[in-house]
Amino acid sequence: MSWILLGSILSVALVIMLVVWGCRVMDSPQSLRIHITLGGIMVMLTGSLFGFIANNVVSGGTLTVVDIEIAQWLHEHGSPMLTQCLLIITNLHDPWVISPIAALITLTLAWKKRLYAALAILLIVQGGMLLNLLAKQIFHRARPSFENPLITLTTYSFPSGHVVASTVFYGVLAALLITKTHSRSGAAVILLIASAMIVLVAFSRLYLGAHYLSDVLAAFLEAIAWLVLCLTAIHSHRIYYQQRSIFY
Numbered sequence: 001m002s003w004i005l006l007g008s009i010l011s012v013a014l015v016i017m018l019v020v021w022g023c024r025v026m027d028s029p030q031s032l033r034i035h036i037t038l039g040g041i042m043v044m045l046t047g048s049l050f051g052f053i054a055n056n057v058v059s060g061g062t063l064t065v066v067d068i069e070i071a072q073w074l075h076e077h078g079s080p081m082l083t084q085c086l087l088i089i090t091n092l093h094d095p096w097v098i099s100p101i102a103a104l105i106t107l108t109l110a111w112k113k114r115l116y117a118a119l120a121i122l123l124i125v126q127g128g129m130l131l132n133l134l135a136k137q138i139f140h141r142a143r144p145s146f147e148n149p150l151i152t153l154t155t156y157s158f159p160s161g162h163v164v165a166s167t168v169f170y171g172v173l174a175a176l177l178i179t180k181t182h183s184r185s186g187a188a189v190i191l192l193i194a195s196a197m198i199v200l201v202a203f204s205r206l207y208l209g210a211h212y213l214s215d216v217l218a219a220f221l222e223a224i225a226w227l228v229l230c231l232t233a234i235h236s237h238r239i240y241y242q243q244r245s246i247f248y
Contacts, residue, residue, distance in 0.1 A: 039232030046225040053218045057141060057158060067212035071144045074207050083150055086204040093201045095129050095165040102126065102169060117176050120234050128168035128226045132161050135222065143210065150208045159219035160211045166201040167223035170194040175231060 056063040091097070102125035109118035141158035155161075174194035178187045202220065205211040 039228055042228045043225050043232075046221045046228070050218055050221040050225065053214050053221070054139065054158075057214050057218075058139070063214050064212075067214050068144075070206070070213050071209060075146050075150075075209055078150070078207065082207070086207050087151075089200055090162060090204040090208060090210070093162050093166045093197075093204075095132075095161050098165045098169050099126065099129060116234060120176065120231065121172055123234070124168050124172045124227055124230045125165070127230070128223055129161065129165055131226055132159060132164040132219065132222065135159055136161070141215070144212055146209055151210055153210055157211055158215045159222050160202070160205050160215045161219070162205050162210075163198070163202045163216050163219035164223045166198050167220055168227055170197050171223065171227045172231070175227075 053063065055061075102121055106118045106122045109115075109121065136156040136158065139156065139158045141156055143153050143155075143157045171194065174190050177190050181187050181190065198220070202216045205216060206213060
């Protein structure tokens with residue numbers, strides 16, 4: 001299990017690093033087309049993977065069998081202490097908790113005249129959570145069920161709202177912080193912390209029986225697609241107007 005968590009953290013860190021690299025390196029008028037192209041490719045890739053998982057869930061494919069087996073195994077191998085720790089983690093990352101925190105950060109950045117950063121957090125975090133609510137209404141997937149559940153929820157399961165909220169929140173914060181960081185070690189620390197938090201939230205939702213594995217994977221892909229789409233649009237808009245100010 002520890003190796004799986006470590007691999008997950010590194011995988012998430014790699015994805016966020018690619019997103020941030022696109023915003024940091026492609027910061028010139030000549031790179032506008034490349035920036036948009038790379039962003040579009042990443043959105044299409046993550047969107048396609050999301051579609052594959054969603055189709056498998058709707059059609060009751062092999063992934064749904066794996067979902068049930070993993071959910072049952074985690075439920076049977078829990079411990080009271082781990083349950084309490086993960087309940088704290090999951091409650092702190094409820095969308096209703098992250099949303100006002102993100103709103104406060106947005107207002108603070110706007111007050112400091114960092115308008116692009118404020119727009120990024122507003123659009124990515126709040127917009128991403130609204131998009132996920134729409135997705136839940138489309139798929140109508142029921143939550144995992146157990147004889148003695150750790151938590152009981154009546155809302156829909158696919159995709160995970162907690163994972164979407166934590167991914168867009170930590171993802172955009174990591175992007176904004178790293179673009180202002182000139183130290184590679186500092187950037188690496190930011191990446192690992194953001195990735196670890198996302199994976200920890202995802203694991204808490206699996207462990208507590210709130211979601212299936214496919215719910216968590218789809219939520220991550222959905223959030224990354226939205227994160228890349230918004231960062232590409234905002235960053236390209238900034239580069240475009242910088243370019244116009246040079247030539248006009």
